[in-house]
Amino acid sequence: MVGQRIRQFWTRYWGILLLLLIWQLVVAVNNLNTIVAPSPKAVLLALINDAEFFAIEAARTTLTASGGLALGLLLGFATACLSWTAPVLSGLLTPAALLIRSIPVVAFVPIIVRVSGYGTHTVLIVTTFLTFFPCYVFALSGFNDVTQVRKDFCRSVGCSTKGISGWRFFRYVAMPSAVPNILTALQLLAPTALLVALVAEFLIGSDGLGYVMIRARSDMQMDKSWAAALLASALSVAFFVIFSQLDKRYRKTWQS
Amino acid sequence: MAADEKGTSSIVIEEVRKRFELTNGQSIEAVGHVDLEIAGGEFIALIGPSGCGKSTLLRMLAGLEQPSHGRISIAGETPEECIKHHDLGIAMQEHGLMPWLTAKKNVALPFRLAGLPVDEDRVDELLNLVGLQDFAEALPKQLSGGMKQRISIARSLVLRPRVLILDEPFGALDAVTRRLMNNELQRIWSQKPTTTILVTHSVEEAIFLADRVCLMSPRPGRLALIEPIELERPRKLETMQEQSFLNLLAKLTAALDEVCMPEVAT
Ligand SMILES: Nc1ncnc2c1ncn2[C@@H]1O[C@H](COP(=O)(O)OP(=O)(O)OP(=O)(O)O)[C@@H](O)[C@H]1O
Ligand SMILES: [Mg+2]
Numbered sequence: 001m002v003g004q005r006i007r008q009f010w011t012r013y014w015g016i017l018l019l020l021l022i023w024q025l026v027v028a029v030n031n032l033n034t035i036v037a038p039s040p041k042a043v044l045l046a047l048i049n050d051a052e053f054f055a056i057e058a059a060r061t062t063l064t065a066s067g068g069l070a071l072g073l074l075l076g077f078a079t080a081c082l083s084w085t086a087p088v089l090s091g092l093l094t095p096a097a098l099l100i101r102s103i104p105v106v107a108f109v110p111i112i113v114r115v116s117g118y119g120t121h122t123v124l125i126v127t128t129f130l131t132f133f134p135c136y137v138f139a140l141s142g143f144n145d146v147t148q149v150r151k152d153f154c155r156s157v158g159c160s161t162k163g164i165s166g167w168r169f170f171r172y173v174a175m176p177s178a179v180p181n182i183l184t185a186l187q188l189l190a191p192t193a194l195l196v197a198l199v200a201e202f203l204i205g206s207d208g209l210g211y212v213m214i215r216a217r218s219d220m221q222m223d224k225s226w227a228a229a230l231l232a233s234a235l236s237v238a239f240f241v242i243f244s245q246l247d248k249r250y251r252k253t254w255q256s
Numbered sequence: 257m258a259a260d261e262k263g264t265s266s267i268v269i270e271e272v273r274k275r276f277e278l279t280n281g282q283s284i285e286a287v288g289h290v291d292l293e294i295a296g297g298e299f300i301a302l303i304g305p306s307g308c309g310k311s312t313l314l315r316m317l318a319g320l321e322q323p324s325h326g327r328i329s330i331a332g333e334t335p336e337e338c339i340k341h342h343d344l345g346i347a348m349q350e351h352g353l354m355p356w357l358t359a360k361k362n363v364a365l366p367f368r369l370a371g372l373p374v375d376e377d378r379v380d381e382l383l384n385l386v387g388l389q390d391f392a393e394a395l396p397k398q399l400s401g402g403m404k405q406r407i408s409i410a411r412s413l414v415l416r417p418r419v420l421i422l423d424e425p426f427g428a429l430d431a432v433t434r435r436l437m438n439n440e441l442q443r444i445w446s447q448k449p450t451t452t453i454l455v456t457h458s459v460e461e462a463i464f465l466a467d468r469v470c471l472m473s474p475r476p477g478r479l480a481l482i483e484p485i486e487l488e489r490p491r492k493l494e495t496m497q498e499q500s501f502l503n504l505l506a507k508l509t510a511a512l513d514e515v516c517m518p519e520v521a522t
Contacts, residue, residue, distance in 0.1 A: 149352035152320055156346040157415060158339045159369035172368050176356050253356050255397060 038223040043230060046223040054212075058231050061208040064120060065197035065239070068127025069189060075128065076135025077182070083136075084143045084174065085164055094140075097133035105130065105199050113204050120207060123200040130196050131189050138185035142178025143170070180254045183247040190239040198232055209235075264296035264451050265331035265343065265418040267317070272326035273476070274312050286312040287323075288476030296331075296418075297449035301462035303508070304472030304480075305516040310455045311423055313477065317453060318346050318421050330419055338419065342370050345412030345450075349424040351404045353396040353411070359383065359403075360392040363410045370415065382410040385444055402433040406440070413444070420445075422454040426461070435493060438464050446490060459508050463501060464491055469508060473515045480515050483508060 020040050026032070027039040034042060047054055083090035109126055116122045151161045154173060160166040161173075201210025209228045216224035274287040287309040294300055302310050315321040317328060319335030330338045338344050353362045363382055367374040383389045386406035388399075396404055405425055412420060426434045438461055445452060445465075456462050462469045463485055471481040485504065487495060495501055 147352065149348055149350040153346060153352045154369055155320055156318055156339060156344055157366040157370050158342055168369050168371060172365065173354065176354065179356070253395065255355060
C-alpha cells in the first residue's frame with residue numbers, strides 16, 4: 001500500500017524532482033553566485049530556517065487571495081442575480097466585464113492605489129475587482145442556460161420565467177442551473193486570484209509572499225526571495241488542485 | 257362551459273392558425289386552420305407528417321404560444337387562465353427533468369414553482385402510480401429513459417390538471433418499452449380520465465390509446481381526417497393483434513402516407 005503510494009508519487013511527479021536536480025546541477029557546474037541563482041539546497045534551507053515566518057506570510061497571501069475570490073464571487077453572483085431580473089444592467093455590465101478582463105493587472109493596480117492607498121486592503125480590493133467580472137459573466141450565462149423544454153414546463157405550471165415575477169423559476173431552476181458554470185469559474189479563477197494577490201503584494205503590499213519576494217531581493221537575500229517564489233508556486237498548484245477536486249465532486253450531479 | 261363533475265375540461269379549438277414571422281421578414285404558416293371540439297375526459301391522438309405543426313398546435317393549447325388567428329378555450333377559459341389555475345400538465349419528448357433533483361423532488365417541483373405547499377402524499381401517490389416508489393431518491397441520470405419519461409408524466413399530473421398535453425413522450429424509447437409505457441399511460445388515464453391530447457409518430461400508439469385519432473396534413477397543418485376509435489376499453493397489448501385494430505392501423509397508415517406523399521400513394 002505504502003510502496004504503491006510512493007511509486008504513484010514517483011511516476012506522477014518525477015518531472016519536479018528532475019527539475020530540482022537540473023537546477024542544483026546548473027548552479028554547481030557553473031559555480032553561480034547566490035545572487036544570480038541560489039541553489040535548491042540554499043532555498044530549502046531558507047525555507048526550513050524561517051519556517052514560521054514563511055508559514056505566516058503564505059497564510060496571509062492565501063487569505064487575501066481566497067478572501068478576494070470569495071468577495072468577487074459573492075459580488076459577481078449578486079450582480080448577476082440583479083442582471084437577470086433587469087436585462088438593462090447586463091447590457092451595461094457585460095461589455096465592461098470583457099474590457100476589464102483585458103487590462104493587465106500591472107496597469108490596473110496603480111489606479112486602485114490612487115483611490116485606496118498602499119497596503120493589504122488594496123491587495124484585497126484588486127483581487128476582488130479582478131475576480132468579480134468573470135464570476136459575474138459565468139454566473140449570468142449559467143442562469144440563462146435553461147433549456148426551452150425546462151422553461152416550457154415551468155410556464156405550464158403557471159410560473160413566469162422572466163423578471164421579478166419569475167423569482168420562483170430563478171430560485172428553483174435558473175440558480176441551480178448555474179452551478180456547473182460557477183464551479184468552472186472557481187476553478188479558473190482560483191489560481192488567477194492567487195496570482196493577482198501576489199502581483200499586487202509585489203507592487204503595493206506590506207506583507208505576504210509577493211512582498212517577501214521583492215523585499216528579500218532588495219536586501220540581496222536571494223535564497224529567501226526564491227523560497228517565497230517557490231512557496232507561491234506550490235500554493236498556486238494547491239489552489240488549482242483543491243478547486244478541480246471540488247469541481248469533480250459536484251459537477252457529476254449536474255449531468256443528466 | 258364549466259368543468260363537468262369528473263373534474264375534466266372540454267376544449268374548443270376554433271379556426272386556429274399560426275403564422276411565424278421569421279427574422280428575414282418572411283413568415284411561415286405552421287398551422288393552417290384547425291377546428292376541433294374535444295369532450296371533457298376524451299383522449300385525442302394527433303398524428304401527421306414531421307413539421308406539419310403538431311407541436312405548434314400543442315404549444316398554443318398549453319398557452320406557450322399565441323394563435324395568430326382564432327381562439328382556444330379550455331372549459332370556457334383561455335389557456336393562460338387555465339395555466340394560472342394549474343389545470344394543465346405537459347410532458348414532452350425531452351423529459352426536461354432537473355438533473356440535480358431526485359425523482360421525488362422533480363415530481364414535487366410543480367408545487368414549488370406554483371408557490372403551493374408541497375403535498376408529500378400526492379407526490380408519493382404519483383411515484384406509486386408510475387411504479388417508481390423505489391427510485392424516489394434516485395437522480396435522473398440513474399434512471400433509464402423509460403423511467404425518466406414516467407417521472408416526467410408523474411410530474412405533469414401532480415397538480416391534478418384537467419388537461420394533459422403530451423408531445424411524443426415516448427418518442428425516444430425502444431419499441432418494447434414504448435408498448436409497456438402505452439399500457440401504463442392507459443392505466444393512468446383510465447384511473448382518472450383527464451382530457452388528453454397526445455402527439456405521436458406511431459399510428460399504433462395513437463389507435464391503442466385514443467378515443468379519436470386526428471390526422472394533420474403537411475404544413476400548414478389542417479385536420480385531414482378524424483377517426484373515432486371504438487375499440488373496447490381497457491385495451492390490452494393483445495388488442496394490437498386483433499383484426500379490428502389491424503384494420504384501423506391499415507386505414508390510418510394509408511391515410512398518413514397519402515397526406516405525406518400524395519404522388520406515391522395515388
Ligand atoms: N418558434 C418558431 N419560429 C419559427 N418557425 C417555427 C417555430 N416553431 C415552429 N416553427 C415552424 O413551424 C413548423 C411546424 O413545426 P412543429 O414543431 O409544430 O412541427 P411538428 O408537426 O411538431 O413536427 P415534428 O413531428 O417533427 O415534431 C415547422 O416548419 C417549423 O419550422
Ligand atoms: Mg413536434
